[in-house]
Amino acid sequence: MKFMITLPVDSPDKTIKELLEVEWLVPRKVRHFIRTRKGILVNGETRHFQELVHGGDEITLLIEDSDYPARTIHIGNKNLVEVLYEDEHLIVVNKPAGMKTHPNQPEEADTLLNHVAAYLAPEVEPHVVHRLDKETSGAILFAKNPFVLPILGRMLEQKDIYRRYQAVVHGKMTKDITINKKIGRDRHDRRKRRIDPKNGKPAVTHVTIAQPQGQNTAVFCQLDTGRTHQIRVHLASLGHPLVGDPLYSKNPKGRLMLHAYELHLVHPFTKEKIAVTATPGLW
Structure with a gap:
């Protein structure tokens, strides 16, 4: 693999070691391989790890396939992939409801990851950055190489990837609310999660009223955390389970009314602001 990345012009000076280790989170073993085979160029010239790089410099990284563990992904159907955004490092696609994000068993070949792998084959293998429940639709982000994957993972943990969901809940909600309950x-x-104030993990969901829908309410949900079934559990705990929820609603009918509508992030290399909307959504 060969990556050519131009540092933003306003990037502060740093050593190559700091760039690889602190900013780009390149694993120690891979940094060792890069150093020993002189696999990093700055503006076309070989440099040592203690030398400085500056804003506007073009960084070339030469990474062998053996630097990262090989994976086996069964190829799915590329025609099932709706691309919302794509560049050399990232791809955001619109997941249909009823499709799993990734396989749970090695032989599975009908998940979104399999289909994205088919779309990117044969040169690129996708990597899961975050997941959506099988019943949930909408925007989902994949890394197109293992180099950018840990950077996106850190951004997710530090809440630098903004996600807003559409949902329709049972009953009439009349005011915005922030739900801060451990899950x-x-x-x-084993399929379910529950509110667990003592042993649960912190979870925060911001709920904004969008519009009434008969006896139900359309809402937007923004996540500060990414716990399994977080939106579903939090809203059910208020007595407003999601319409169509097979686990947390007493009378589920139709599809689960939850859709990852917006995904925003700053590109980890170019610092470009990326804003993706997965239309048409639920309303």
Whole structure:
């Protein structure tokens, strides 16, 4: 693999070691390989790890396939992929409801990851950055190489990737609310999660009223955390489960009314602002 990345002109000076280790999170073993085979060029010239790089410099990284563990992804159907954004390092696609994000068993070949792999084959293999529940539709981000994957993972942990969801809940909600309740596993049903103030993990969901829909309410949800079933569990805990929820609603009918409508981030290399909307959404 060969990556050519031009540092933004306003980037502060730093050593190559700092760039690879601190900013780009290149694993120690891979940094060692790059250093020993002189696999980094600055403006076309070989440089040592203690030398400085500056804004506007063009960084070329030469990475061998063996530097990162090989994976096997069964190829799916590229025609099932709706691309919302794509560049050399990232791809955002619109996941249909009823499709799993990634395989749980090695032989599976009908998940979104399999289909994105088919779309990118044969040169590129996708990597999952975050997931959506099988029943949830909308924008989902994949890395197109293992080099950018840990950077996106850190951005997700540090809340530098903005995600806003559309949802329709049972009942009439009349005011915006922030739900701050810990979520843990349900001891009686391994598929489910529950509010667990003592042993659960922190979870914060911001809910904004969009519009009434008969006896239901359309809302937007913004996540500060990414717990499994977070929106579904939080809204059910208020007595407003999502319409169509097969796990947390007593009378589910139709599809789960949850859609990842918007995804915003600053590109980890170019610092370009990327804003993606997965239309048409739920309303």
